[in-house]
Amino acid sequence: MPVISVPFDFNEEELYVDLEPIFGHSLFLKCEGFNFAGSIKLKAATQMVEAAEWHGLLKPDSILVESSSGNLGVALSMVAASKGYRFLCVTDSRCNLAARRLMEALGSRVHVISQPAGSGGFLGARLDLVRGLCAADDRYVWLNQYANPANWRAHYQTTAPEIARQFPELDVLFVGAGTTGTLMGCARYFREWPRPVRVIAVDSAGSVTFGGEPGRRMIPGLGTSVRPPLLDERYVDEVIVVDEADTIRSCHRLARNGFLFGGSTGTVVSGAMRWLPEHEGNDLTAVAIAPDLGERYLDTIYQTNWLHDLYGDEVLDEDELIAGLRLD
Known part of the structure; x- marks a missing residue:
């Protein structure tokens, strides 16, 4: 059992x-x-957060931030809630409403991009916002699932x-x-x-x-x-x-x-x-x-x-x- x-x-x-x-x-x-996140993304979410912890990137006032179309955002929301971190998911209008509600239920904030970037589409616009947040406030820790x-x-x-x-x-x-x-x-x-x-x-x-x-x-x-x-x-x-x-x-x-x-x-x-x-x-x-x-x-x-x-x-x-x- x-x-x-x-x-x-x-x-x-x-x-x-x-x-x-x-x-x-x-x-x-x-x-x-x-699993409790409902997708394979739980594996990557757990591994990326624990790697950030091991490298000393996460501090008591850190805010996890990630671009996600839904499932990774839900998985990171679950891991963050369990470990006591704040999390901001940057997604876009194609993200399923159910996934957004799940993230919010788990205590995360969700920012929805409504317009694509000139080059790079919705993902490009999401990444631009994440980079801007990190440049403006060093409390943000970007896990960057695309390169991590x-x-x-x-x-x-x-x-x-x-x-x-x-x-x-x-x-x-x-x-x-x-x-x-x-x-x-x-x-x-x-x-x-x-x-x-x-x-x-x-x-x-x-x-x-x-x-x-x-x-x-x-x-x-x-x-x-x-x-x-x-x-x-x-x-x-x-x-x-x-x-x-x-x-x-x-x-x-x-x-x-x-x-x-x-x-x-x-x-x-x-x-x-x-x-x-x-x-x-x-x-x-x-x-x-x-x-x-x-x-x-x-x-x-x-x-x-x-x-x-x-x-x-x-x-x-x-x-x-x-x-x-x-x-x-």
Whole structure:
């Protein structure tokens, strides 16, 4: 029986969903949403805060500050509340309302950017504000998830070994690319693994992470408008870019089978299901990482008015609508 005294001491490490009955292709989905922060970002948040403590950057009057599209902000809010720190999350208008309310419930302040920067989009504007706060007041401590090596080390030390223990014959791993912390940690780990493992990055259309043209992105989590400094493409075997409409369809297909996952998961699953049919003859063992669950997306991905306003009436087919997915 687990007994904990701080919320970041618990995280479910061994839960996987076999997606073959749903999609017809063999893929094991590692579920990272079963902790008190509700996402894989708890690992990076804990590691980055504890690294800042170890380096003596945090003092009694320090204010943690970070740019986040939602999940890391929630995770840092939880860690900060547990450790007695103040935290300011700088986000933008695409952040789910549920995530903002969670951060505020945990005692954090949330600043919402409403206009993108001239270059760099919403992320550029968020980063400009964070840099300005730090320059004006030395109490602010920016963890900088986009460049902080503690971000990828968290997954090198936890996520990748967890997968390796359960799947010693792993052939291919699908990882969503946001800050690329999860991607880089897992890719570095499996580059040292005794057997070859293909690490495939899954990105959102409109993201510039891998050199794509910037475009509209309405689903928070994956993709960036500023290339993350953590990214080292030498560790990535392939990149798959997924349109948001396909993300939505994958999320709803999972939901029709009783699994409510978030947008990042839908993107990763969609990318994997595009790749697997072309390589199934090799009898591969494939794993994908599901960063979060779907409750925070009820007002967006699972709300048909929002979907139709942004993606048109045909984003979901008639069978999906009949299946009871109207949550508005």
